Amino acid sequence: MSSRDRQSRRGRRSKPEASYDEASRARYRVRASRPGGSGSGGSDHGLSVTRAVFLALSGIVAIRLADLQLLKHGEYSSAAEAQRTNKVTLHARRGTIYDRNGNALAMSVECQTIYANPKAVSDPSGVSELLVRSLGGEKSDYMELLTQDTTFVYLARQVDQEVADELSAQLKARELTGVYFLSDTKRVYPYGTTAAQIIGYVGTEGTGLSGLELYYDDVLTGTDGEMIMESGLDGTPIAGGASQVTEAKDGTDLVISIDVDLQEVCEGAIVEAVETYSAESGSVMVSDPTTGEVLAACSTPLPDFSDLDDASSLNLKLVSSAFEPGSVFKVLTTSIGIEAGLFTEDTVYTVPAQVTVGSDQVTDVDGRDYTMDMSVRDMLVRSSNTAMAQLVQDVIGAQAFAEGVERYGIGQTTGIDFPGEVAGIVRTLDEYDAATAGSMAFGQGLAIPMVQIVRAFGAVANGGVPTTPHFLVYRGEEQVEWPAGEQVISQETVAQEIDMMRGVMTEGSGSTGQVEGYDFAGKTGTGEQASEGGGYREGSYVSSLCAFANADDPQLLLYVGLNNTPYLSSDSAGVTFREIAQRAVGILGVNPAS
Secondary structure, eight states: OOHHHHHHHHHHHHHHHHHHHHHHHHHHHHHHHSTTOSSHHHHHHHHHHHHHHHHHHHHHHHHHHHIIIIISHHHHHHHHHHHHEEEEEEOOOOOOEEOTTSOEEEEEEEEEEEEEOGGGOSOHHHHHHHHHHHHOSOHHHHHHHHTSSSSOEEEEEEEEHHHHHHHHHHHHHTTOOSEEEEEEEEEEOTTTTTTHHHHOOBOTTSOBOSHHHHHTHHHHOOBOEEEEEEBOTTSOBOTTOOEEEEOOBOOOOEEESOOHHHHHHHHHHHHHHHHHTTOSEEEEEEEOTTTOBEEEEEESSOOOTTOOSOGGGGOOHHHHOOBOOGGGGHHHHHHHHHHTTSOOTTOEEEEOSEEEETTEEEEOTTOOOSOEEEEHHHHHHHTOHHHHHHIIIIIIOHHHHHHHHHHTTTTSOOOOSSTTOOOOBOOOGGGOOTTHHHHHTTTOSOBBOTHHHHHHHHHHHTTTOOBOOBOEEEETTEEOOOOBOOOOSOHHHHHHHHHHHHHHHHHSGGGGGOOTTOOOEEEEEEEEEEOTTSSEEEEEEEEEEEEEESTTSOOEEEEEEEEEESSOGGGTHHHHHHHHHHHHHHHHTOOOOO
16 A cells, blocks of 8 residues: 555544544533533632622621621610510609698698500400599590500509599409509698698699799609519510519608698788788788798789699799888888997987988878978887988988998898799999989888898897798708808897887887787888889889787797788788787797787
8 A cells, every 4th residue: 555545544534533522622611611511611610609699698697697686686685675574663752741830731642543555455445434434534535545556555643542443443343454553642732722832832743843842842852763564475564474673762751830820821811901902912921030930921812723824823922023112121221320320219310391312302101291300219110201311311321321231131032942032123332323322211212022021120030130031940850950141230229129110019100010918019111113114103002011029039020011002001011910910929829928
């Protein structure tokens, strides 16, 4: 065989073999190159994609688990706990307020707050009918509450214990479920509206809103506790289930200086006087001048807590309202001059019929139109405006007078423990004009709350030492100490001033207030009241009388004032003073002087 033949046969054998291998390999490479193919290239690429998808899903799951277990663990735990428990407030008992004789004036009594779990109420209509029968109100209102999508609604708060007990029995008798009772307390006032202005009142949440209830709210208020009860999925408390109780801490009891019997007398008398003497309002304060304890106090209108349309009834005007005091201020004027050594009660001056004060001519209310000689004692007994203006302008001088007024605390708060005390409007020496000193000499040209007059008269009664007017005597078992002020006038000045004030009550305008057998020392006042348009109102006075007894050993000080009355003090406030004083000496056990 030639070489050409051999080459030809060899070529024919190898060509088919080569064609078969290459085709197979080509098809295999195509399949392997596809995602998920079985070749080496397919295997690498497909696994990478699968692995990436798996890792992404795993990451999402891990992040979600971390969010649930770490970031939102507290949130979901709290939600689960809230669903598993009911938290109920245990109300602390508010402290009781007693008068000086141990009579409870304000106290907290046991009652019930009624609530429901609407999801546990099987018969809302039946329950509503019993609620209307026991508590009043409309059935539709209760139905709305009892069909809410919740596990807790209030039905009524501070329900009397007897009413709540009866309702509970009726619910049990009819096997009506879903209504629960929670022990609570509410404020009651055994003497009704007597002393209500002083005591004040509390709101539905048990917080003091006026009077001593407000002023001593932090002392009277206790600390509420709480009870956490285990409940089922529907919010119903589990009988015998776990519970956690934090006991409430009750508030502190208070003893105040008020005598409730005397308070009742004062309130009745001043209400009648306001009507009798056509006054806009009236005020009374009885105190012990040696301690500053307020034994009774009130201002009209008196409050009615069932209808508080007139919010001014909550104000004790003796503390919160300022008036021009009028002639009661002459006690301060004369004592300032005597204390300065400028005159005595027996010093005589020639007093003209009128005295120029600034641009005005001051005259006496008795219409005197002639000059006369008067001792300082006569000036006070006659209540001469011209004489007082003359004493301050010509004898005492503006500086000594201003310093004396400041020593008495006029124009400064007294520190009485009652909300809303104002300082008044009193000019300082550098603010005086030509009329200031002469006008203030007889109680005009300034406006002050009358508790400042009570404190000033108390200083005279107490040997020249002012005390702090106050109501609180005991805080719990602790007796409260109240500070006394610095001596304003000496014992020698006090003796002369009291002698002159006795004369006012026996010989002067205070005689209508005198009580037989008792030695009162005091002074009347008929203060004109400023008009909003300037000047003074025509025939409108603050008619007042402030006096203490017995003068040598004072045990009570009484102020009576009628605001914006057309009557002079001797014909109005003096008469009311006597009515109250006659009862007060008996209630307080003040013995006659003779």
